[in-house]
Amino acid sequence: AHTLSERINRIEVSATMAITAEALRLKSQGIDLADFGAGEPHFSTPEHIKQAAIQAIEKNYTRYTAVAGIPEIRRAIVDRHAADFGTNYAPEECSFTTGGKLALFNAIEVLIDHGDEVIVPTPAWVSYKDIIQFAGGVPVFVETSEVENFRVTAAMIEAAITPKTRAIILNSPSNPSGAIMAKDDLYSIVRLAHERGIYALLDECYVYLCFDGEPVSGASVTECKEHIVVLGSLSKTYAMTGWRAGFALAPKPIIAAINKLQSQSTSNTNTMVQHASIAALSGSQQCVADMRAGYIEIRDRVLEGFQSIPGLTCTVPQGAFYVYPNVSAFFGKGGVNSASDVAARLLSEAHVVCVPGEPFGTADHIRLSYAVSSSVVDKGLERMRTFFASLT
Numbered sequence: 001a002h003t004l005s006e007r008i009n010r011i012e013v014s015a016t017m018a019i020t021a022e023a024l025r026l027k028s029q030g031i032d033l034a035d036f037g038a039g040e041p042h043f044s045t046p047e048h049i050k051q052a053a054i055q056a057i058e059k060n061y062t063r064y065t066a067v068a069g070i071p072e073i074r075r076a077i078v079d080r081h082a083a084d085f086g087t088n089y090a091p092e093e094c095s096f097t098t099g100g101k102l103a104l105f106n107a108i109e110v111l112i113d114h115g116d117e118v119i120v121p122t123p124a125w126v127s128y129k130d131i132i133q134f135a136g137g138v139p140v141f142v143e144t145s146e147v148e149n150f151r152v153t154a155a156m157i158e159a160a161i162t163p164k165t166r167a168i169i170l171n172s173p174s175n176p177s178g179a180i181m182a183k184d185d186l187y188s189i190v191r192l193a194h195e196r197g198i199y200a201l202l203d204e205c206y207v208y209l210c211f212d213g214e215p216v217s218g219a220s221v222t223e224c225k226e227h228i229v230v231l232g233s234l235s236k237t238y239a240m241t242g243w244r245a246g247f248a249l250a251p252k253p254i255i256a257a258i259n260k261l262q263s264q265s266t267s268n269t270n271t272m273v274q275h276a277s278i279a280a281l282s283g284s285q286q287c288v289a290d291m292r293a294g295y296i297e298i299r300d301r302v303l304e305g306f307q308s309i310p311g312l313t314c315t316v317p318q319g320a321f322y323v324y325p326n327v328s329a330f331f332g333k334g335g336v337n338s339a340s341d342v343a344a345r346l347l348s349e350a351h352v353v354c355v356p357g358e359p360f361g362t363a364d365h366i367r368l369s370y371a372v373s374s375s376v377v378d379k380g381l382e383r384m385r386t387f388f389a390s391l392t
């Protein structure tokens with residue numbers, strides 16, 4: 001037997017990746033799945049972004065760069081953020097990373113010590129817990145309520161603060177619920193964090209996928225900049241999940257620490273991806289608006305379909321591309337007793353892929369990613385209708 005480190009034994013394989021693996025296994029057996037599992041756009045990366053990468057290769061932009069990325073990508077990131085949110089980050093306050101996940105991982109590694117607490121409102125993205133625990137930190141979950149549309153308030157955060165609290169992670173729009181924080185709540189929590197000397201880690205992975213009104217960033221509260229760390233990603237905004245492009249924006253000493261860590265792990269992010277990302281951030285943003293319009297259409301199609309499934313209830317997602325229906329009305333019926341049971345049976349009997357709510361921190365829900373074609377939506381809804389009807 002191999003003896004692995006205590007550190008690696010502290011974490012688990014990402015629950016969403018485990019589902020993806022099982023779905024791939026069934027697919028390889030020729031089974032036709034309605035796949036709402038993976039959280040990634042079904043759109044292809046826009047053409048001008050792909051062309052920028054092809055040109056980068058042809059121009060032999062194939063060598064190492066500065067660990068934080070070339071000056072032009074850092075400039076493109078801070079300019080985009082300044083234009084959209086009124087922030088004032090300098091290129092030295094920016095690091096380009098191999099996906100938003102690495103930006104978060106790096107930030108947690110450089111800010112969190114053993115025993116430090118990080119407040120995480122739930123339901124929350126599955127990886128927060130493990131990334132915090134890998135650093136030796138302790139996730140402190142703050143439950144939100146479905147009847148209040150998963151609202152997070154400053155009072156809720158304040159009640160969870162202890163002398164050991166070092167950071168708060170905020171994710172709006174939210175994976176898994178699609179909820180968007182009210183601007184007042186977001187700003188109040190950023191101010192609270194600043195007053196208490198706690199870092200507000202703003203996961204802005206879905207910030208541009210908001211369906212009513214303009215995107216909102218907590219970093220717009222610029223007087224609190226000292227305690228704000230923005231974790232950004234191009235994955236969902238520009239349909240670039242496989243490229244692995246993300247970034248951190250933070251005060252210079254934090255970025256310097258992130259760069260130091262990155263200098264001993266990945267070094268710079270793929271050089272062609274840096275050039276493609278410049279094209280994404282500096283080019284026309286019409287592609288983002290077009291994809292957002294597409295998501296709104298699919299969301300409405302899904303919600304309409306849910307209305308014909310008696311027992312299923314669902315908050316209206318205001319952003320991202322997830323729905324988070326409550327399936328607790330079916331517990332105790334047909335041998336189903338938990339969200340995990342529902343997800344497992346949907347997969348094995350209905351060939352519908354979704355993720356159960358438990359890893360996100362709620363027991364009554366399943367998460368469906370609706371970044372899929374309308375034919376998959378229609379097929380999936382029909383199968384769900386049949387499956388849930390069979391449980392009564």
Ligand code: PLP
Binds near residue numbers: 098203205234
């Ligand atoms: N944050 C949230 C809430 C996510 O859902 C994801 C991806 O699913 C990420 C961050 C990281 O995305 P990436 O590493 O592709 O930028």
